[in-house]
Amino acid sequence: MNPITHSPHAHAPVSIGKVMGTVLLALTPATLFGFWLYGWPAINLWAVSLIAAIVGEAFVLRWQQRAVRPALMDGSGILTAWLLAMSLPPFAPWWIAVLGSLFAVVVGKQIFGGLGQNVFNPAMAARVMLLISFPLEMTSWVGPLPLGSAHAPGLLDSLRVTFLSQPLDGMASASLLGHVKTEFTRGVGLDQALAGYYAPLSALWGSRAGSLGESAAVFILLGGVFLIARRIVTWHAPLAMLLGVAVPALLFNMIDANHYAGPLVHLLSGGVMLGAFFIITDPVTSPNTATGQFIFGLGCGLLTWIIRTWGGYPEGVAFAVMLMNAATPLIDQYVKPRIYGRDRKGAALPANKGS
């Protein structure tokens, strides 16, 4: 029996696996740069995240009696764990990565019904869970120790860092945003707090404390441009998020430069770059029209800046993304393309014979 198939009898050479593969490819330069910058502990953490996500997802799929292979092979779980790993402090202990990855794929994704069903970005949900549950581990940063440099931990030391939670002596350092927040509580203004702590150019090249995704800002940007060029994502959400952060930062910086950091500081620190190009472009949890995506991105950027500036946490990308994820169904409800032959409200256009 030959089953009859509906048209079209042709298909563009695309698949979900290819989409995910392209995103992973776009992440690779930033990741490799991060590996070089933070050495073996970062590699360990990345590997542990991925393994935990794959094993956890396979277990849950099995439990739900669903096909394991196709769901794992689409690469979405790997991408989630990868993005999470890029947002963690590189010297964080193994269980942070495992807990985060499991939370992301099990609670963040599978409990909602699997791929395409989740409301919140799984990586950001996991990061928020980790940050409020384990604030110490999630804010213990180290400065860059490039592979092969004098103080870089060897393979054995790195295993101790990752698996036995033995911090390297004297290596602890605060992230830029954390440092500024701490200095503010001490009554120190921006001009002093940033002095000797921040140079925009070196920030661009990652020579400061931060996560893989934060330090490799320039490679994240390149990866994002690659995704836009390959039409995997559109420019709307990323540009809107960068504007949402940069515009208020610029305005307030012009009003009081000692109290409000400028746009460059904001754009190149924390998760803004990773968020703009790889997190808020997650199709599942973002609106499905170009206008909707722009509004979504703008909201993510604005909320990030507000949380950073007036909130209790030094960094706000994950919170901002989750808040906007919750607003996505609402945006989709109200922002729809105009239908051919109808006006914006859906009424038929008037007949017009013209001349």
Next chain:
Amino acid sequence: MKLFELRGGVHPEGRKDLSAGRHIRVLPLPKKLFVPLQQHIGAPATPLVNVGDKVLKGQLIALAQGAVSSSIHAPTSGVIAALGDFPAPHPSGLPVPTITIESDGEDKWIARDEAYDPFALTPEDIAARVGAAGIVGLGGATFPAALKLNLSRNSGVHTLIMNGGECEPYLTCDDRIMRERAGQIVEGIRLIAHAVAAKEILVGIEDNKPDAIAAMQAAAEGTPVKVVVMPSMYPMGSEKQIIQVLTGKEIPAGGRPADIGVLVHNVATAYAVQQAVCYGKPLISRIVTVSGGAIMTPCNVEALIGTPVQELIDFADGYEQPAARLVLGGPMMGQQFTHTGVPVVKGTSGVLALMQDEIGQAEPSPCIRCSTCVRACPIGLVPLEMAAHIRVSDLSGAVDLGLKDCIACGSCSYVCPAHIPLVHYFNYAKGDLAAQERTKLKQEATRKLAEARNERLARIERERAEAAARRKAAREAKERAKQEAAAKAAEEAA
């Protein structure tokens, strides 16, 4: 000329080079022709012949019925072999009423009414000749052409758009007819323009057909016909889209092109109109592209209506490799078929035998809401949301999202990375809605009948009661009169 923006659209691989270089060749006369009574939108035609009748080429064998219908003519001379059911060129392959003609090999024409000066004819006469020739839209919609001319003339048309887009991959039948018969097409276009009194005449041709553009431009030299080169994009050849690109206007939802003073016809239809008006030749053949990776020698043939598809495949030297799928029409909107004995009909633009890698089919996976379909939709719909509603049988939700505006072009299905058969969902929903509509109408009719019956019964009852009352009153009156008479008589007696 300034072109306007088309929203969405996709760029499927053209594969027109397979057959574009091949001249139109006339298919050898088949022994038997199977001519279905319905090859058009509207009511089927009624046969005028009986089994055993001898018919001549071009003789009317089935007459149009009602307002929307089209007549059918004998494609060749011969004997009516059967009047009965034969598999339809449709995915179901279900039998439909068909006239079977056994060819006598002479291919002898019936006496034809030729017009020496077609432009001296009135618009009404042109439309009448087009109607008598059984011409339908050859672009695929198969709407009766004469009806469209009359409707457009009555409501007034200022722009006539001739569709030479041919945006479906593989198909080159319009390309070839424009290259080889441009003169006749331009004359047909001018006849159509004359029939509807159009002021502006635009022929839209996609830029992937440079030879057709050159031929049409040469033929249109010195006439009011203007050839416009359009970018190659699917679905450029869709009525709504070609109007949008050439005029910047949109057909109001639920309306017709005439609502904005536009009439759209296919270039192949113009050729058929010219043949009918000038030479009295009814529509009994058409150009068909035989192509696809599984076909040995892809080509363009002029086939008589009713020719079994198998003869076209044989003419193209058969299969090079076993075909994974057979399609009538283009790959984007064409229909799969399995039985190669089905006939070519007026709307058959292509016969495709496709390989697995050309189809690119894969198991559907979950929707990741990537909204590629939203960007591809030329209408401005949100296909992923519509499909989500239809999956849970919320058809009214899908209608609210614009299901009825969907033109089923297949752009969304084509680009979906999850390989979700989106158009299939939409057509299923449209079919289900139509069925619901019919059920509702039926229930409505039943209810009206029942109410009428009750009313009738009540009326009869009432009338009976009234009659009884009248009789009673009459009887009483009589009685009273009698009594009075008796009393009077008694009085008088006393």
